[in-house]
Amino acid sequence: MAKKKSISQSDLIGFYMDYVLMHDHKPKSVYAFAKDNNFDESKFYEFFGSFDVLEQSIFKVFFDNTHTALDKSEEYQSFDARNKLLSFYYTFFENLTANRSYVVHALDSHKNSMKSLKLLSHLKKSFTNYIEQLGIKTIDLNQEQLTKIQNRSLKESAWFQLLVTMKFWLDDTSPSFEKTDIFIEKSVQASFDLIDVTPLKSIVDFGKFLFKEKVQMT
Structure with a gap:
């Protein structure tokens, strides 16, 4: 399956919130998170430097x-x-x-x-x-x-x-x-x-x- 080329900040926040609620913990790594959601890891870093920064951005x-x-x-x-x-x-x-x-x-x-x-x-x-x-x-x-x-x-x-x-x-x-x-x-x-x-x-x-x-x- 081709990886998603267009990923927005809102997409990443939605993926992250869904993951946390389904697994009761944050993803193990940005690499695993990107792979689970079928996008290039580099796309994550266009918006966030870490999961902690993403979490702060949600509020x-x-x-x-x-x-x-x-x-x-x-x-x-x-x-x-x-x-x-x-x-x-x-x-x-x-x-x-x-x-x-x-x-x-x-x-x-x-x-x-x-x-x-x-x-x-x-x-x-x-x-x-x-x-x-x-x-x-x-x-x-x-x-x-x-x-x-x-x-x-x-x-x-x-x-x-x-x-x-x-x-x-x-x-x-x-x-x-x-x-x-x-x-x-x-x-x-x-x-x-x-x-x-x-x-x-x-x-x-x-x-x-x-x-x-x-x-x-x-």
Whole structure:
């Protein structure tokens, strides 16, 4: 059988995810992976230097697919920062749910230590850049160094919030992951209320929800 001449990054990611789910481990070598999927080994290296880099790219693809879908929506373009972030969350977790078997396989054993997980490094970079571009209004500190610290803290806290939500989703057994939808709504609302220094009703409401669900993140 002639080897496939046209191989895309998306093809390689699809082959890899299928292999991992069918065999419960990564391929033994790029050579074996290429042979199993009938393409030249050199094609792999046109896109990825290793399986580790490919794995990191998978979660960035989930982000890219989310961002592309939102950019096509005229309604999304008219939203304020709060509703844009809500839309991002709902769409991103739809992408995760469509690939839940792989995501659970990749993250389940690390769900209590995702903050430093190299597997998510490309996702973190893309997501924190997205947060920076949202134009979230914060307190005007009138001091450049303090403003930089505030912006860095905002991005790190937003990233931590996404990780907490991913952990909640991994543990969620409710129909259609409806509890995750509630978690997203309440957590985004509470985080913006904290930034805006507004009444604490939604924050207390979110706290009650967390206590009820016994969420833990270390």
